[in-house]
Amino acid sequence: MKILSWLALAARETRGSSGRLVFFAACLSVGVAAVVAVAGLSNAVDRAIQAQARELLAADLAVESRRPIPGQVLTAIDGIAGSRRAGVLELPSVVSNPAASQGTDAPGPSLLCELKAVEPGYPFYGSLETDPEGTIEQLLDRDRLLVAPEALTRLGTAVGGSLRVGDADFTIAGVITAEPDRLAVSFTLGPRVLLSQEGLERTGLVGMGSRVRHRVLVRLADGSTTDDVALARSVIGTAIPDPEFVDVESYVEAQPSLRTGLGRVERFLGLVALLSLLIGGIGVAQAVRAWLAGRLDAIAVLRAIGVRPHEVFVLYLGQTVVLALVGSAAGAVAGALAAQAVPGLLSGLIPVQVEVGWQPAAMLRGIGLGVGVALLFGLRPLFDVVRVPPVRVLRRDVDPLPVRRGIAAAMWAVLLIGIGATAAVQSGSVLRGAQFAAGLIGATAALVLGAWVVIRAVGRTPRETGSVALRHGLAALGRPGSGTLGAVVALGLGVVTVLGMYLIEDRLSAQLDAELPDEAPSAFLIDIQPDQWPGVRAVLEEADAEDVDSVEVVAGRLRSVAGVPVADLVQERGRDRRWVLTREQRLSTMESLPEDNVIVDGALWSYPDRPEVSVEQEYAADLGVGVGDSLVFDIQGVPLELLVTSIRTVDWTRFTINFFLVVEPGVLDEAPRTRIAATRIPEASESTLQDRLAASFPNVTMLRLRQLLDKVVGILLQVGLAVRMLGAFTVLAGIAILAGAISAGAVRRGRAVALYKTLGMTRAQVAAVFAVEYALVGLVAGGIGTVGGIVLSWAVTRFGFEIAWAWTPAAYLVALISTVALSVVAGLSASVRALAVRPLAILRQGD
């Protein structure tokens, strides 16, 4: 038979099955839409970051360190022909409005801000937008600064007013409306204050133990190529004396850490999206099975007139592929449209300006995954066509022969491997793909078992009492071969996903949002100079601060760990948790440990001849040290070797002052130090305390725990919303499957309706019988899904995040009721035609 004839036959064979095939396509569309939306959005964001890479860096190259950039690096930059550089310093500090206090005893309002001191030339790329407009040179000098609009409101001042930063007063020259190198999504301590470097010097804040981020932005000669950038990078790199503490980044890499982070988010969301596609796969299997069940006679005729078994298989496989293409293409279009709407809905989560567009690569990937999933799930039922005996043309009661066990097992294997493969594609890792597949298969198996047990129990429930609708609904659910198991499992998986995600997010935000523990401090004061402490303490006492705790700390850097230079360890480790080695370490001395510290290995101050250090357990694991190893620190240029003599655990959830590294008393006596303090004050007094401290000790930074946690909760809620929106696709897929299963049984249902009506039931009564059946399906799916969601969220919060678990019955109830309602609505919508059947029309048809 010629190819064209085959194609024509395949096309003709789909006639009349359109209703059923719509469900087939819908099952795929939902999942493909989710996959495409995630991939399309992340592609667009990634492309936007790359396209705006220079603007986001404000330079061709940036050199960054927690210490001043060494002179040899600056010399090396100046040696590159045609290059220009601009220094940028960033640090958090409390800023106040002294004018508001004039004529009163109370200090003016204060606000924790992020200071940024820039040199002329900044930004080399992108534009700093200000009101009034002007260049850095025009707007900033030693006495004038720019602020973000929200700082003006919160400090009760305006352009032209004055602000106190550190020890110096400034005039507000204007507001910042856009800053090229500040990402919209980054976590910030407060609004931006932009000053000149001379201005920052005047504040006296630098060099007082503050957390300053030093950067030098470099612009290469116009027309420089990426090769020139690479060359410049290597020139700068070789000039750096201690590369482990200095980072060089070029625009060519386009925000590597941001993109790594976004990549992780994309892979996670990609798997959530894949889940809805795989649930859709269950629907595909169901739709194919129902479709072929209605084609058995036609298949038998084809076989009788000489079509070979494998030709029948190819015929129906081809139709499946075409339908999958149609369903996936529709889903891809819907997904691309959804991706275009997301930036408007979740603006807080998108780090850059994004034009999403149509994303052909993401659409193709979605279509590929859609067709792949359709084939994976459709293969097993499709194989049944090979086993339709042609003699069925003479004897209709002859059923298809069972597929051989070996072949059935092989097909299951293909399905499982295929699920793992699609997950590997979505997560970019074979291991993660395998883990996802294993988790999904385990969860599905548990749901199948649960659903089977419940449905069986329902089937055996005595039905002598209760309303007609209830009795018939119970009978319909428990009837063998009712086809509701697949729908229950699919819908249940959707409920697990959405409810599980919601509960995890709810627990996390509840934990962060909860009242702090009674004994926990509510504010931390950092960068207190030793001579300021009595004064700060007096301010705290005046403000009725309770449980003031204070410790002196010495800043230092790790030089070597167990004899291995940190530079070598950094090289080995790459970017993964590199901060453990390169951050500025805070060393404290203590005679005895706070009560929430427990020694788990070694003994405190047990080695008379050597200076000792006690290391927190998880930090020690990160560093890779144990009792007996040595750590060498660099304290303001002086090396200090410490022997690890004890490892201890710390209860961080109490928020009290604690350190990864505690040094034996006496060892740090000669080192320059600052002091930190923790205290508990009523929420209403926090602002007043901050204002007073800002007025008297402007270099002291007060961190308010409640405010910080609120910011984290804000971000978490947005992420949670995004995950739940995607999770909703899994429920949609479940609903599509339920509707498909009901539609597949339309003939049987039509006959039942005819019989019910013949026996005297009104249409409303028949609808009630069906509604009870669908409500029971929703109840079983919702119940099992809710249990699954609770187990999932319990395991994740308890063991993943290690936070307390709590029951939230209201959420479970909402999940259950919504599932029942959705199930009834979807079920009745899919039964409209069956309900309209006239008794005679069906009864005349016979079998």
Add this chain to the structure above:
Amino acid sequence: MSKKEPGNVLLSLRGIGRSLPSGGRMLTILDDIELDVRRGEFVAVLGPSGSGKSTLLALMAGLDRPSTGMVLLEGERIDQLSEDRLAVLRRHKVGFVFQSFQLLGNLTARENVQLPVELLGVGDARGRADELLAAVGLSARGHHYPSQLSGGEQQRVALARAFAPRPALLLADEPTGNLDGATGRRVLDLLVALRAEEGSTLVLVTHDPAVAELADRRIHLRDGRIEREETA
């Protein structure tokens, strides 16, 4: 071509038995059937319900396999062929007419008739379909779907489809069983006329003696055995 010469044996059934498991024991449907059908012959198979008529027809077409004995079509033993070989054999040599018409509901009348010719992959399928639809008087209804045709019309389309690939052997299972008397008669006349025109060998299962009257030979089955044979 020797194939078209009348008189030589087209189909042979040798010692055919067929039994099926039923209620824990084997139920004998056919037992020790010996039968030769000559080329160009019209054989009617008669018998009451359950006598094994349809099973005999299924065995002749290679739709079913005997429990004992062998089936030879044009001298080739077909009861041991693979499903694939059997399909190709039916495609080239066997045509069917069923009591319940068995038209493909998704295909128009013309497409139903075209299909077997398309399967062969030779000749002008469309032309052949038009020719046969004209022969059964349905030229004007080629674009209609089976559900839009009356029972008699559907069976006439089925006749056209059966003859389309010019099969050596035509098997008909109660072709008038679902039709009223007049319509049935008309379909039967068409079947006989087309057979004469195409020179096909016809085995027809019926329980209607009037239909069997038209055959060259009548085989009477009872309880799975050949009870008697009559020649016209």
